[in-house]
Amino acid sequence: MxxxxxxxxxxxxxxxxxLAAAACSTAPGGGQAAGAKALRCWDHFQPREDLHKKLFADxxxxxxxxxxxxxxxxxxxxQALQLAFNSxxxxxxxxxxxxxxxxxxxxxxxxxxxxxxxxxxxxxxxxEVFLNGFTHFDDKLYSLPLVNFRQYGxxxxxxxxxxxxxxxxxxxxxxxxxxxxxxxxxxxKAGGDGVSGWIAPLQFAxxxxxxxxxxxxxxxxxxxxxxxxxxYSYATDPYVHAxxxxxxxxxxxxxxPASSSLDARTARARWSTGVAGLFFxxxxxxxxxxxxxxxxxxxxxVVAMPSAEAGKxxxxxxxxxxxxxCVAATSQHAEAAADLVKLFTTKEVMLAExxxxxxxxxxxxxxxxxxxxxxxxxxAGIFRRQMRLRPAPEVRNPAVSEVTAEMKQIEPDLGAIxxxxxxxxxxxxxxxxxEYDGKLTAERARAVKAVAAKGTKVTLDDWAFANWVPxxxxxxxxxxxx
Amino acid sequence: MAATVVSEAPAERRTGRNGxxxxxxxxxxxxxxxxxxxxxxxxxIVLYGVxxxxxxxxxxxxxxxxxxxxDADKTWVGLANYRAVLADPLFWNSFRITILFMVAVVPxxxxxxxxxxxxxxxxxxxxxxxxxxxxxxxVVTTTAIVGVVMQFVFDPASGPVNVLLRKFGVVADGxxxxxxxxxxxxxxxxVYIWKWFGVTLIYWLAAxxxxxxxxxxxxxxxxxxxxxxxxxxxxPLLKPFVVIITLLTLESTLKVFDLMLTMTNGGxxxxxxxxxxxxxxxxxxxxxxxxxxxxxxxxxxGLFVGLVGVLQLLGIRAARKTRSxx
Numbered sequence: 001m002x003x004x005x006x007x008x009x010x011x012x013x014x015x016x017x018x019l020a021a022a023a024c025s026t027a028p029g030g031g032q033a034a035g036a037k038a039l040r041c042w043d044h045f046q047p048r049e050d051l052h053k054k055l056f057a058d059x060x061x062x063x064x065x066x067x068x069x070x071x072x073x074x075x076x077x078x079q080a081l082q083l084a085f086n087s088x089x090x091x092x093x094x095x096x097x098x099x100x101x102x103x104x105x106x107x108x109x110x111x112x113x114x115x116x117x118x119x120x121x122x123x124x125x126x127x128e129v130f131l132n133g134f135t136h137f138d139d140k141l142y143s144l145p146l147v148n149f150r151q152y153g154x155x156x157x158x159x160x161x162x163x164x165x166x167x168x169x170x171x172x173x174x175x176x177x178x179x180x181x182x183x184x185x186x187x188x189k190a191g192g193d194g195v196s197g198w199i200a201p202l203q204f205a206x207x208x209x210x211x212x213x214x215x216x217x218x219x220x221x222x223x224x225x226x227x228x229x230x231x232y233s234y235a236t237d238p239y240v241h242a243x244x245x246x247x248x249x250x251x252x253x254x255x256x257p258a259s260s261s262l263d264a265r266t267a268r269a270r271w272s273t274g275v276a277g278l279f280f281x282x283x284x285x286x287x288x289x290x291x292x293x294x295x296x297x298x299x300x301x302v303v304a305m306p307s308a309e310a311g312k313x314x315x316x317x318x319x320x321x322x323x324x325x326c327v328a329a330t331s332q333h334a335e336a337a338a339d340l341v342k343l344f345t346t347k348e349v350m351l352a353e354x355x356x357x358x359x360x361x362x363x364x365x366x367x368x369x370x371x372x373x374x375x376x377x378x379x380a381g382i383f384r385r386q387m388r389l390r391p392a393p394e395v396r397n398p399a400v401s402e403v404t405a406e407m408k409q410i411e412p413d414l415g416a417i418x419x420x421x422x423x424x425x426x427x428x429x430x431x432x433x434x435e436y437d438g439k440l441t442a443e444r445a446r447a448v449k450a451v452a453a454k455g456t457k458v459t460l461d462d463w464a465f466a467n468w469v470p471x472x473x474x475x476x477x478x479x480x481x482x
Numbered sequence: 483m484a485a486t487v488v489s490e491a492p493a494e495r496r497t498g499r500n501g502x503x504x505x506x507x508x509x510x511x512x513x514x515x516x517x518x519x520x521x522x523x524x525x526x527i528v529l530y531g532v533x534x535x536x537x538x539x540x541x542x543x544x545x546x547x548x549x550x551x552x553d554a555d556k557t558w559v560g561l562a563n564y565r566a567v568l569a570d571p572l573f574w575n576s577f578r579i580t581i582l583f584m585v586a587v588v589p590x591x592x593x594x595x596x597x598x599x600x601x602x603x604x605x606x607x608x609x610x611x612x613x614x615x616x617x618x619x620x621v622v623t624t625t626a627i628v629g630v631v632m633q634f635v636f637d638p639a640s641g642p643v644n645v646l647l648r649k650f651g652v653v654a655d656g657x658x659x660x661x662x663x664x665x666x667x668x669x670x671x672x673v674y675i676w677k678w679f680g681v682t683l684i685y686w687l688a689a690x691x692x693x694x695x696x697x698x699x700x701x702x703x704x705x706x707x708x709x710x711x712x713x714x715x716x717x718p719l720l721k722p723f724v725v726i727i728t729l730l731t732l733e734s735t736l737k738v739f740d741l742m743l744t745m746t747n748g749g750x751x752x753x754x755x756x757x758x759x760x761x762x763x764x765x766x767x768x769x770x771x772x773x774x775x776x777x778x779x780x781x782x783x784g785l786f787v788g789l790v791g792v793l794q795l796l797g798i799r800a801a802r803k804t805r806s807x808x
Contacts, residue, residue: 079766082551100769101552109553194639202661203747257638260661260750275639405550408775409768411572412751420751425663 038066039336040091042081043325044074044098045146047287047358055343065336074098085111090328092337096143103322104394104401107137113329114140116338117345124347129362131476133394133401135323143323144341147359150387152305152316153207153282154214155379156180159187160301162277166190170303177215177245180278180306184254187277197254199276200246201267202419209415211280215242217316219308222470224414227317227391230463232441234414235434241308243421243429250422260423272296280305283379287357290373302375304382315471317390391465391474396482399451399458406447410439538784544777551771563778573779575752576760579667580783583756584735586671591682592728594675596720599686600712614687618680625677629744632673636660663753666746670754674741682731689723690716722801729794736787757783 045052049071056067070091072080078098084090090111096103106112122130122141129145130136156174163170166186173183184197201207217223221238225231233239249255256276259267264281265288271279272293279285289297307314325344327337343349347366354361354370360383361367367380393400412420417433420426444460451458465482468474545563547556567573601607602614620628635641638656647653659669693716701715739758742748748755748763755763757779765776 075767082766082771085552099552101550106552109555111552196639203749205749257656257658258640258661260658261633261637261746405553405770407770408772409770416751419749423661423663423750423753425751425753 038068039093039333039340040068040070041093041340042070042072042077042091043095044072044077045095045356045358046071046073047284047291048353048356051352051356055349056340059340059343063336063339065333065340067340072097088330090330092328092331092333093325093340094328095324096322096326101405102394102401103143103326104133104137104398105405106326107142110329112142112326113331113334114142115144115325115327115341116335117141117144117342121342121345124350125345126363128475129321131320131392131395133392133398134320137398141323142326144325144344145321145323145362146344146353147321147324148362148364148383149318149321149389150364150383151283151360151379152210152214152318152383152387154211154280154305155282155285155382156303156305157271157279157281157285157375158301158303159271159274159277159299161299162187162191162195162274163301166277170301174278174303174306176310177306177308179310181245181248181252181254184249184278185252188254191274191277194275196256196276197252198249198278199256199262199267199271200259200280201262201264202260202422204263204267205413205415205419207264207415208418208422209413212239212242212246212414212418214305214316215245218242218305218314220312223317223390225463227465227468227474230393230460230465232437232444234440235430235437238308239414239433240430243418245308246418247421247429255422269293274299283360283376283383284358286373286375286379290357297373300373300375302378302382304386313471314386315388316386317388319390319392320395388471389473389475391468391478391482393462395476396479397458397462399456400462402451402456403444403447403458406450407443410436410443412436541777541780541784544774545781547774549773551765551773556774559774563774564782566775567779567782572752572755573757573760576755576757577783577786579754580736580756580758583667583671583674583738584732586668587674587735588728588732590671591675591679591731592724595679595682596686598679599683599690600716602683603687603690614683617683620677621680623677625740626744628673628677629741632669632745633660636669660746661750663750666750666754670738670742670745673745674735674738677741678734681734682727685723685727685730686720689720689727692723693719722804725797725801726794729790729797733787733790733794736790 041052041056043052052071053069056069060066068091074097076098077095078100081090081094081096081099096106099106101109103112125145129148130141132139135141135143135145156170158168158170158174160170163183166183166189168174168183168186170183173179188195188197200211213224216236216238219238219241221233221236221242222228224234226233256262256270258270262270267279268281268285268288269292270276272289274296286297286300286302289300304314325341327334327341331337344353350361350363351366351370354366355372357372357376360380364380364384367377370376394404412426412432414433414436417426417429417436420432421429426432448458448460465474465478467478467482544556546558546560548559548563549556598617602610602617604610607613636643636659638644638658638661641656643659644653644656647657648655657665659665697715697719698711701711706714737758738756739762742754742756742759743762746754748759761776761780761783764772764779
């Protein structure tokens with residue numbers, strides 16, 4: 001008879017042995033699906049799911065390799081990748097949605113490997129989308145971009161039926177903050193009971209922060225960090241005024257009452273039922289409406305986000321974009337994975353991608369040729385006119401990525417502050433933003449010091465670009481003279 | 483006393499038929515039985531070890547390292563995470579909200595369920611079983627689903643609660659129950675009490691079954707009416723259970739993560755962010771997760787829950803003593 005003590009000891013031993021065995025498992029193939037020949041692919045492109053399934057089915061026919069494909073909600077994908085990496089089960093091909101670490105850090109930590117594609121394989125893609133420090137490291141391709149940096153998530157989408165009822169000329173009446181406010185009031189009045197002027201995803205603090213950042217640039221701001229000085233600029237007038245603009249909409253009673261409980265998806269769903277006239281969202285909005293709310297499709301219109309002052313040109317600055325599809329460093333089928341990624345480099349597939357009306361394609365010119373809703377073409381035109389490439393310190397000094405990865409999140413962040421101001425819990429937006437600036441500045445200084453202590457050459461001056469000119473793209477040539 | 487009974491038992495009963503001590507497990511049947519017992523216990527022990535004990539121990543380890551979950555390496559930082567957690571005003575905000583939630587829920591839930599249990603325990607009440615089932619039904623409903631449904635129920639634009647309030651002229655505009663920091667926490671308190679009402683109700687009903695019928699009969703013969711029966715018979719005999727039920731309810735209110743996340747996500751602006759959501763935010767929802775920091779918060783909160791558990795243990799012991807002295 002085994003004694004209780006001995007049994008417990010044996011159980012503990014077995015358990016530890018099992019755990020040790022599990023920890024030592026290398027899950028060959030970066031977590032290949034059973035059957036070993038299948039590639040695993042995870043992405044977050046829900047509107048493109050059907051297209052990707054078809055492409056992967058064709059890939060299986062032509063290459064004899066099946067693709068186990070999973071589409072994630074971006075937030076959940078970050079958690080799934082985190083768990084997959086730690087259990088050595090990364091999929092062969094994946095997007096890094098939900099993983100906020102720079103790809104430079106992911107590369108260093110052994111997440112991603114060079115994609116085995118040659119220069120000629122990328123010939124159909126615009127050269128400007130590739131950049132060392134973002135898509136490339138040491139001139140090797142680490143991630144293939146599918147989405148253009150020339151897009152923002154604060155286009156003004158309007159219910160054309162309600163706008164017509166209110167007698168609006170959207171191009172003109174929604175061009176400025178004051179106009180937007182007056183138009184929202186007219187829509188509310190014309191729409192009658194149960195119709196609000198504006199609906200917003202207040203529960204999705206991060207998105208609200210993006211809206212404010214975009215609106216601040218529409219008021220002459222240059223983004224979260226002033227490229228000229230490298231200083232954080234949340235506490236500047238453009239940000240404060242952008243928040244005040246949103247607060248004015250709420251004070252006027254124009255905000256859809258349930259907005260505080262809505263995220264981007266639920267806000268879009270409610271907007272498409274006609275309960276509100278105006279909604280800020282990115283170009284993908286029309287793709288989702290087309291997929292999920294088809295009866296509403298003909299009632300949708302879009303114009304650029306409103307600016308603070310009439311007649312002043314609006315420029316929105318975005319940094320270069322890292323690529324989307326990466327190949328896992330642990331993949332045992334790197335060649336097959338590269339072949340899979342290669343599918344997305346052809347003009348035909350890029351055109352088909354554009355027709356899903358998700359994020360803007362890397363080649364904006366394709367939108368004109370694509371069979372898409374007119375609003376998607378309008379959005380592409382707006383982005384061509386308003387979007388500008390901002391300088392990225394990572395390009396000039398790759399060590400900046402180390403600092404970004406070292407920095408800890410500061411709470412409350414911009415999104416939370418916007419949420420707090422709109423709910424009345426933050427009384428003084430400028431004070432809250434000044435505190436946020438101060439904490440960010442201190443945290444960056446600490447991170448720079450920590451990274452520099454490891455022998456890496458990085459200073460706060462890396463964030464400043466004296467040769468940056470507002471309203472212009474900061475192309476590759478500019479880094480040479482910065 | 484049990485010890486006396488054993489010492490007075492016949493020798494063969496104490497030693498077993500073959501003369502061996504059954505407690506020693508030497509008898510073939512008992513030995514076989516024990517092997518089965520351990521065999522059936524093994525899966526539970528292993529699973530409990532892997533899914534409960536190991537994560538707890540791991541979280542203690544993580545609380546001493548700096549790790550974002552994406553890097554392969556973890557850096558030992560000693561007590562730095564604990565210092566950072568204790569210096570974070572948002573941690574104390576979430577701690578305050580957790581305690582506030584507990585203080586609001588426990589008395590309400592314990593009292594309301596006691597009142598209802600007294601009614602449902604009455605033999606004169608028709609369809610008692612149906613009512614008991616109805617009150618228990620929310621308990622077996624998935625909490626996340628309840629949270630999502632409640633968002634619609636309390637929707638300021640078209641939710642049934644606001645529709646009724648407007649219809650009866652109570653308010654002109656809808657109340658933003660979940661979006662207003664003044665009402666959000668209390669709305670979740672109400673839903674939580676409703677959702678878990680059945681559990682505490684069952685505790686009380688079980689407690690009421692321990693009151694002997696003879697005592698009621700004797701009191702009735704002495705001329706006691708319903709109020710006197712309640713005041714002088716039922717409530718005094720329920721006293722030991724008050725401690726146990728209150729402590730069980732108190733501990734359960736510390737686990738409100740799923741309902742709070744689905745109803746308010748901790749907002750607006752941290753107004754309903756209980757400690758569990760604070761931990762979740764840093765571990766999974768932060769732009770760069772801070773698993774070490776989140777683990778330190780979890781361990782600190784775990785120690786607090788442990789303290790409540792110790793109180794519970796002491797309470798139960800005190801209650802047992804009171805019962806055995808009765």
